[in-house]
Amino acid sequence: QTDINLSYTGTPDAEKNVLHLFASNLQRLVEEKTNGELSLKLYPNSMLGEEGERMEQVMNTPSLNIASFAGISPQFPEIFVSAIPFMFSDFEKARHFFDEGEYWKAAQKEFFSRTNTHLLAVVEEGGFLAFTNNKRPIHSPEDFKGLRFRAMDKSQVALYEAFGASGTPIPWTEVYMALRTGVADGQMNPPMYIILGSLQEVQKYLTLANIQYSDQFLVANDELLNSLTTSQRIALTEAVTEANNINRKAVESQVEDRIKFLADNGMEVYRPTAEELKAFQNISQPSFISWLSEQNIDQKWIDLAIKDAGIQ
Amino acid sequence: MLLAMFTTFFINLLLGIPLFLSLLLTAVVGFLVTDPVLLSRMIPQQFFGGMDSFSLMAIPLFILAGNLMNGAGMTERLMRLARVLVGHLRGGLGYVNVISSVFFAGVNGSAVADTSALGSLLVPAMKKEGYSTAYAAGLTAGSSLIGPIIPPSIFMILYASLTNTSVGDLFLAGVIPGLLLGAAFMAMNWVYARRANLPVSGKRPNMVEFSAALFGAVPALIAPFIIVAGIVFGFVTPTESGALIVIYVAVVGILYRELKLHVLWKAVRDTAMLTGTIFIIMAASSIISWLLSYAQIPSQFASMLSPFQDNPVLVLLLLSAITFITGMFMEEVSALILLTPIFVPVATMAGIDPVHLGIVITLNITIALITPPMGACVFVAAAVSDLEIIEMFKSIWPFVLLAIGVLLLLILFPQITLLLPNLVG
Amino acid sequence: MRIKLINKLCQGLLLIASSLFVINVCVLLYGVVARYMIGHSPIWMDELSRYLIIGTVLLVLAPAWLQNKHMRVEFIENFLPHQLVILIRVYTWLLMTFLSGYVAWISWQYAFSVSRFMTMGLDISKTVPLMALPVGFACLSLVAFLKGPQLNRYSSNSTKG
Numbered sequence: 009q010t011d012i013n014l015s016y017t018g019t020p021d022a023e024k025n026v027l028h029l030f031a032s033n034l035q036r037l038v039e040e041k042t043n044g045e046l047s048l049k050l051y052p053n054s055m056l057g058e059e060g061e062r063m064e065q066v067m068n069t070p071s072l073n074i075a076s077f078a079g080i081s082p083q084f085p086e087i088f089v090s091a092i093p094f095m096f097s098d099f100e101k102a103r104h105f106f107d108e109g110e111y112w113k114a115a116q117k118e119f120f121s122r123t124n125t126h127l128l129a130v131v132e133e134g135g136f137l138a139f140t141n142n143k144r145p146i147h148s149p150e151d152f153k154g155l156r157f158r159a160m161d162k163s164q165v166a167l168y169e170a171f172g173a174s175g176t177p178i179p180w181t182e183v184y185m186a187l188r189t190g191v192a193d194g195q196m197n198p199p200m201y202i203i204l205g206s207l208q209e210v211q212k213y214l215t216l217a218n219i220q221y222s223d224q225f226l227v228a229n230d231e232l233l234n235s236l237t238t239s240q241r242i243a244l245t246e247a248v249t250e251a252n253n254i255n256r257k258a259v260e261s262q263v264e265d266r267i268k269f270l271a272d273n274g275m276e277v278y279r280p281t282a283e284e285l286k287a288f289q290n291i292s293q294p295s296f297i298s299w300l301s302e303q304n305i306d307q308k309w310i311d312l313a314i315k316d317a318g319i320q
Numbered sequence: 321m322l323l324a325m326f327t328t329f330f331i332n333l334l335l336g337i338p339l340f341l342s343l344l345l346t347a348v349v350g351f352l353v354t355d356p357v358l359l360s361r362m363i364p365q366q367f368f369g370g371m372d373s374f375s376l377m378a379i380p381l382f383i384l385a386g387n388l389m390n391g392a393g394m395t396e397r398l399m400r401l402a403r404v405l406v407g408h409l410r411g412g413l414g415y416v417n418v419i420s421s422v423f424f425a426g427v428n429g430s431a432v433a434d435t436s437a438l439g440s441l442l443v444p445a446m447k448k449e450g451y452s453t454a455y456a457a458g459l460t461a462g463s464s465l466i467g468p469i470i471p472p473s474i475f476m477i478l479y480a481s482l483t484n485t486s487v488g489d490l491f492l493a494g495v496i497p498g499l500l501l502g503a504a505f506m507a508m509n510w511v512y513a514r515r516a517n518l519p520v521s522g523k524r525p526n527m528v529e530f531s532a533a534l535f536g537a538v539p540a541l542i543a544p545f546i547i548v549a550g551i552v553f554g555f556v557t558p559t560e561s562g563a564l565i566v567i568y569v570a571v572v573g574i575l576y577r578e579l580k581l582h583v584l585w586k587a588v589r590d591t592a593m594l595t596g597t598i599f600i601i602m603a604a605s606s607i608i609s610w611l612l613s614y615a616q617i618p619s620q621f622a623s624m625l626s627p628f629q630d631n632p633v634l635v636l637l638l639l640s641a642i643t644f645i646t647g648m649f650m651e652e653v654s655a656l657i658l659l660t661p662i663f664v665p666v667a668t669m670a671g672i673d674p675v676h677l678g679i680v681i682t683l684n685i686t687i688a689l690i691t692p693p694m695g696a697c698v699f700v701a702a703a704v705s706d707l708e709i710i711e712m713f714k715s716i717w718p719f720v721l722l723a724i725g726v727l728l729l730l731i732l733f734p735q736i737t738l739l740l741p742n743l744v745g
Numbered sequence: 746m747r748i749k750l751i752n753k754l755c756q757g758l759l760l761i762a763s764s765l766f767v768i769n770v771c772v773l774l775y776g777v778v779a780r781y782m783i784g785h786s787p788i789w790m791d792e793l794s795r796y797l798i799i800g801t802v803l804l805v806l807a808p809a810w811l812q813n814k815h816m817r818v819e820f821i822e823n824f825l826p827h828q829l830v831i832l833i834r835v836y837t838w839l840l841m842t843f844l845s846g847y848v849a850w851i852s853w854q855y856a857f858s859v860s861r862f863m864t865m866g867l868d869i870s871k872t873v874p875l876m877a878l879p880v881g882f883a884c885l886s887l888v889a890f891l892k893g894p895q896l897n898r899y900s901s902n903s904t905k906g
């Protein structure tokens with residue numbers, strides 16, 4: 009019997025943390041499919057380290073890790089191409105992008121050649137990112153003028169600046185306070201995280217603009233995969249796919265409930281029209297893409313992604 | 321694995337090996353027993369990672385602020401005010417000791433600084449007025465516990481960074497328990513003053529003396545409000561508030577013409593030194609924490625306590641007992657870093673508010689500063705009072721018991737800690 | 746001569762460490778001012794501040810040891826016979842020299858093994874801030890080795906700096 013370590017962030021509570029939902033299902037499925045030959049040891053709550061440290065561990069020890077953009081991007085900044093704003097109008101498009109697209113196949117190959125690890129799966133996290141703020145309803149790009157937003161990383165700063173707003177990096181734990189006291193006027197996150205951080209208490213307006221698809225990445229050490237027998241490897245791959253499907257169903261079915269919860273708790277929910285979404289897209293995409301070029305990201309990645317996503 | 325690590329740690333500690341090196345050696349032994357392949361990577365990674373957190377950066381700044389306060393003569397101004405307020409009462413100097421600690425706590429994040437700064441000024445004066453040396457030293461060490469409970473607090477910053485709790489909430493939650501602790505020590509002093517039949521010293525101050533003392537102490541009294549308001553109302557992060565308070569104290573010191581350039585530079589050098597000795601221990605303990613997590617000790621411990629999960633009070637009592645015993649034998653910062661990740665899953669299961677847990681753990685860890693045989697504050701108090709360490713150990717127990725009494729109150733009534741954060745949040 | 750060398754080295758280390766600390770305070774202040782003047786603080790600020798402190802911590806490692814500032818339990822020596830104390834001092838000396846030497850060596854290797862990792866804020870190789878580890882521990886190892894085991898000096902029963 010082989011133990012495999014799987015580390016990820018967030019609490020070990022499947023109700024609150026979809027990453028744990030994925031991890032615990034994967035644990036169950038792998039054990040079932042290999043008759044207990046393989047078993048997963050779960051390390052939630054970033055117990056084994058922060059994003060960078062865990063990435064390093066999975067590169068050097070036979071293990072699994074669920075990495076966010078912060079974990080992947082130092083090795084592979086091209087991952088930000090998959091975060092071009094307003095690229096996917098719905099779940100179907102986003103899933104197709106990763107399941108069938110050329111960009112993702114090339115990304116997996118390039119990532120392996122740089123890090124000697126495999127991008128095994130794209131784990132859906134909490135739906136799509138939405139804007140929130142407590143100054144005014146956001147219906148069009150002009151509504152952003154002069155607002156201050158909390159940014160998670162530099163790609164988010166670039167996005168806000170494209171709209172004529174500004175972005176300040178604030179760690180997640182300080183977001184609630186920052187929004188309540190006006191250090192920042194708004195932020196963006198999927199509904200799941202808005203509820204997790206009780207942000208509805210300090211934010212009035214919610215704009216469901218499908219800004220970016222919210223996802224993390226299951227990374228596997230090469231030595232680990234090579235040490236498995238063919239049948240174990242097939243079982244692992246199947247288990248990953250099945251666990252991922254369970255996650256996708258769960259996320260999609262919960263999104264509307266969560267939005268309703270936010271509305272019931274006093275948020276003014278706005279769903280932009282197709283024209284309004286187009287306006288967001290037309291302003292933010294070109295400047296985000298030029299930001300990507302500034303990060304020394306080869307144009308071919310951008311071309312591939314745009315083609316896969318079917319946008320102009 | 322645990323036994324091997326435990327033995328290595330305590331033998332080396334007792335032999336007088338510096339704590340960080342004992343921890344490093346323990347980590348090496350731990351890796352050799354569990355997974356030797358990981359040793360050469362994980363030791364540097366976690367050693368660096370243990371220090372690499374923005375909220376920890378506030379710690380050296382609050383230490384520097386405390387050092388500058390002393391250098392700029394602000395500590396003495398605070399004491400003068402306390403003296404004018406309560407100096408004329410029976411046992412007046414005892415009250416001065418406690419109240420100065422409360423004032424001082426608002427700027428200073430560590431209890432050791434409090435003990436050494438106030439103790440060296442007050443203990444000789446208390447002896448002269450007929451207090452026993454043991455009582456004077458005990459009260460100095462005991463009341464210095466207020467320092468880390470009233471914000472700012474190094475322990476709370478550490479706890480927040482380990483558990484992703486808001487520093488602002490923790491700081492607010494510490495205010496009432498800190499004042500409660502102060503009240504408890506004043507009550508004790510009231511009893512002592514009557515039992516020892518201390519003379520009523522000093523005369524009642526007149527208005528002029530009072531306003532002069534108040535005026536002199538105002539700049540130092542404003543400092544805590546800058547810190548707490550800045551963080552709680554979100555103008556600045558804890559770290560930035562540390563930088564602001566340093567500049568504030570420096571400017572006030574220069575305006576009072578008490579802060580000379582060489583004093584400033586000495587304060588910086590002392591702070592760099594103290595920061596180094598604290599951070600190096602955090603770095604080394606974080607390797608041990610990683611090893612324990614890797615061996616899944618915290619979750620095993622949590623499942624051991626799971627039968628009690630319906631009873632938060634019992635869980636808190638158990639956790640406090642464990643912290644108390646650990647704190648007796650271990651340096652406080654490393655005890656906090658080692659225990660917190662183990663406790664949090666248990667407390668979450670029992671439905672304990674993380675802010676409340678933070679205050680309970682902080683008070684526990686703080687009490688460990690005055691429990692023999694390994695309590696930093698008792699050593700410092702003994703040193704500044706010229707008291708045999710054994711005598712000191714004997715005289716400290718009433719103060720320990722009093723602090724434990726306050727701890728029990730907090731455990732039984734979580735509202736005491738959660739009132740302020742709930743009001744503001 | 747040997748002692749003079751150690752003292753000079755430690756004074757130098759302490760001077761650099763204190764300077765890094767002062768720079769750090771300035772960086773943090775610049776961050777606060779920038780946030781209120783231009784609406785956001787630079788993204789590299791928080792990282793630079795962390796690396797400066799880590800540098801400070803590791804550079805004072807050796808000077809702090811020289812001045813007996815590292816937290817340790819000292820009073821046990823008062824209860825032990827002279828021979829045993831000498832044995833402990835030799836053990837301490839060997840451990841200081843070789844364990845810090847070993848940590849310097851593994852962290853040197855580690856620092857170069859992650860050279861491909863770029864930091865988020867400053868966009869420099871992770872090797873740069875990590876070099877504080879081998880430098881600090883190598884200095885400690887060197888100073889401990891040169892100082893030799895403290896066979897004749899007895900200290901009082903004070904602990905903690």
Ligand code: NA
Nearest residue numbers: 425467470472
């Ligand atoms: Na304090």
Ligand code: NA
Nearest residue numbers: 421460463464
């Ligand atoms: Na005191």
